[in-house]
Amino acid sequence: MGGMVIDPLPTQLALETRRGNQVANYIDREPVRWGDEWQMNQYRDEYRHEEHRPVGPSRKYNCHGLTFASRRTTIEDAAEVLKIIGDDEYVSITYDEVMRGDIVIYFEDGDAAHSGIVIGRDALRVPIVLSKWGHCHEVVHRLPKCPYKVEDVRYYRITT
Amino acid sequence: MTTINEADLTRASQAYAVANTPIYLIRRLQEDPAVYEIAKFSGEDILQALRNAVRVQPESLLDYTRPYVYLVALSKLPSEDFLRSVDTDGMENWRWLPYMKQVLLETYSPLSTGTVLGELARLAPAYSELTRSDATLDSPPTLVLTD
Numbered sequence: 001m002g003g004m005v006i007d008p009l010p011t012q013l014a015l016e017t018r019r020g021n022q023v024a025n026y027i028d029r030e031p032v033r034w035g036d037e038w039q040m041n042q043y044r045d046e047y048r049h050e051e052h053r054p055v056g057p058s059r060k061y062n063c064h065g066l067t068f069a070s071r072r073t074t075i076e077d078a079a080e081v082l083k084i085i086g087d088d089e090y091v092s093i094t095y096d097e098v099m100r101g102d103i104v105i106y107f108e109d110g111d112a113a114h115s116g117i118v119i120g121r122d123a124l125r126v127p128i129v130l131s132k133w134g135h136c137h138e139v140v141h142r143l144p145k146c147p148y149k150v151e152d153v154r155y156y157r158i159t160t
Numbered sequence: 161m162t163t164i165n166e167a168d169l170t171r172a173s174q175a176y177a178v179a180n181t182p183i184y185l186i187r188r189l190q191e192d193p194a195v196y197e198i199a200k201f202s203g204e205d206i207l208q209a210l211r212n213a214v215r216v217q218p219e220s221l222l223d224y225t226r227p228y229v230y231l232v233a234l235s236k237l238p239s240e241d242f243l244r245s246v247d248t249d250g251m252e253n254w255r256w257l258p259y260m261k262q263v264l265l266e267t268y269s270p271l272s273t274g275t276v277l278g279e280l281a282r283l284a285p286a287y288s289e290l291t292r293s294d295a296t297l298d299s300p301p302t303l304v305l306t307d
Contacts, residue, residue, distance in 0.1 A: 026255075035221025039177040062180045076181050076256075111183040134178035147178045 013073050017087030023080050025073040028059035040136045050145050056137030066132045067115040078112040090156040098127050098155045107152040114148040164209045167194045176225040182256040189232040198233040203242035218253050227254050235264040
């Protein structure tokens with residue numbers, strides 16, 4: 001009797017930029033680990049004035065996966081993020097120009113440490129960002145109210 | 161602190177939980193006082209702690225964080241030999257370990273970490289370059305169940 005063949009779920013997706021270059025990505029399908037939930041709740045407490053979406057924790061996607069890959073996978077190489085920015089023809093915009101739909105990248109020493117999607121601005125015109133915090137959860141937060149440094153935040157928009 | 165296991169890894173775990181990139185984790189661990197406390201132990205002790213940490217089947221956030229902490233602690237020693245001797249083969253549960261080891265070796269400075277910190281992203285090779293063999297789009301291995 002022949003063996004039953006099972007194709008395991010992929011750990012990487014075919015994810016290409018507009019120019020057709022593959023974007024390295026990874027899906028960790030392991031279940032939630034002990035401590036993940038606790039850590040997530042710690043951040044809920046620490047940033048209690050932000051809006052914590054009832055999702056996660058999840059290692060299937062991270063912030064860059066949310067911003068650039070529709071929550072389908074994890075992009076953990078900053079060089080890949082820069083590849084997307086270039087290949088997809090994002091243009092840099094200023095803080096004053098930022099509006100809903102733009103994206104924001106938090107750089108640290110040139111490393112794209114974090115990213116998110118701008119979904120509005122508050123009464124003081126501070127951008128409000130939807131992002132995912134590592135393998136924790138998604139948060140709608142004011143730009144600086146997150147565990148990432150804000151000394152070098154850049155904004156991008158696709159215009160064509 | 162009398163043993164490495166007593167180190168407070170709360171801050172390290174917090175950083176690991178929200179790390180989107182391995183460089184981010186390196187940077188946060190390099191800023192963590194616990195790493196410097198651990199680096200006061202001998203290279204042999206830290207290396208042994210790292211070996212023990214990757215031998216267990218990780219169940220908690222701390223289990224996942226510990227090897228990264230010890231690796232960065234090794235990079236704080238006066239000699240890079242212990243860091244270089246870390247065997248990172250077969251680290252499925254700690255996928256960033258080989259890359260972080262390479263970055264730490266390439267940015268290693270026995271005198272200071274301050275200047276190296278800002279150089280991390282510039283000096284570090286692209287993560288995808290180092291993991292290219294794992295990152296191909298070839299068909300995944302086929303699992304065959306036989307009777």
